[in-house]
Amino acid sequence: MDTQSLIAFLAVAETGSFSLAAERLHLTQPAVSKRIAVLEELLGQRLFDRIQRRVTLTDGGQRLLPRARQIITMVDETRRELSDIDGEVGGRLSLATSHHVGLHRLPPLLKAFTQRHPNVHMELRFLDSEQAYQGVLDGSLELAVVTLAPSPHQSLLVQPVWIDRLRYVCGPEHPLLTAPGLDLSMLADFDAVLPGEQTFTRTIVTEHFARQGLKVRIAMSTNYLETLKMMVSIGLGWSVLPETMIDEGMRPLPLVHPPLLRPLGYLHHRGRTLSGAARRMIALLERERAANGSTAHGTSVHEGVNK
Template sequence: MDLQQMRYVLAVAETENFTRAAERCHVVQSALSHQVARLEKELGARLFERTSRKVRLTAAGEAFLPAARQALEAAERAKAEVAAATGEIRGKLAIGSIPTVAAVDLPAVLRRYRLRYPQVGISLRVGSSEQLVEQVRDGALDVAFLGVPPGFRPQGVRERELAHGQHVAVVAPDHPLATETEVDLSRLVEETFVDFAEGSAARAQSDEAFAAAGLRREVAFEVSGVDFMGRMVRHGLGIALLPSTFAAELPGVRAVPVTNGPVRVERLVWSRFTPSPAAAAFLALLDTDTRPPAE
């Protein structure tokens, strides 16, 4: 069994097709098929069910795949560690972020990182804070930028606070509140809201602020994207509560400060295990100490 055979199996599993897998791996199909067959013979079990229309993993293939992925990741990590020992940062860096991150200029940071470490392959995934924490904990992401209520503490990862930020009321230009210099939550309860999904960290910031003030509001529209939220506000379908730094960048709306509005904490999270050289270099760029906390 060798790493190349594992790469072939992974490619077939992900494409569900030997021809596409061979194209991805830059080999002829006959060579890839031969190596997969050799591996199956060595393991004493078929990894794939082959039909004229589709290729599917068998139960043995399902069992083989997680360990194969770990072996390939370990091999890549070993190569990156050796390169780092000689002064070169290589490997892969997987970053997660909420769409409204404001504590750092993420595109600018990524540009600096790429210029400094051109041998590192970077991927960026946007999602909710809850999803991102889980993916960092599971090793799918190296680091992630979150936006959460003050009391939210991510479990199973290391983290540091980046910034506190106040939410503002985001309204259409012709909305009666658009000319106000400041509003109170009690003035907003009669409004129709556009917000994130109930139960999400992004939604909890606003829900907790209204609950603390003893107020109830109506959320008529639940959306997952901030751009779509801004479009709905511009068309007068409702108002929204968003971080002030981010709301200022939305076109065609007005941002009104809220005296007792929601507070959002932006946090940076990373694995509780020793980061890869590529991840450690990224965290260092953000002036983050990756040493384990003292016992």
């Protein structure tokens, strides 16, 4: 059924006049009359009686009136909902991020997103990167912004946005600082404090050691890099941290080795139709990626680990 004919019908019914309906719709009176005629032919019912200058609804017109209003209301609501896809966005966005990314990388983007799209209900969850991966895989999360896996699942679309350069660090009074001819084998003789066993960051470190036939002596583990930073600063062991986290409470170890690079970025399931809110968040992340230059263009950028 032609909605334009229904709109013309409602205008005539509400104004009681073809000429007033034409003015309301910014149409000519013959155009309104034609739309009503099309509707009457379609329904096989006369909808208006025209007696002299009076226009009144027939019995068929009376029956059509509430349904016509319902149809137009439904069409308008549907149009508004669909406009969320490419226009103003609403609805829900289930987004997971790791604590490090959520504290050090994501805040400016989240602020920009919430300012631009105040009607989106953000369900933000702080999870370990590995848990966030699983959430996206099983469909409980729409989007994750985390440390990226060395070998992501083929069902996931994974895009690096930032690259963390990792550095071996220790406390300012650690004996490794004064060790002559420091190399990786010396680190293997001292306690390390690192993220948990199944984390992507720990995998980078242990595989770096394994390629030289060495094992890491793990004393303590935590997935919170801020806690690792504290542990290092008070001398509980050496660790590996993003270069951006190094401050006066620790010292980079003067090791000569290829760069240890950790990609951070977003991922979503290839088989999932993304909401308008998710697409808007990805657009912000893509602008951030472009601003970072050419350092984040692939998923296999750990130092030799994934190649």
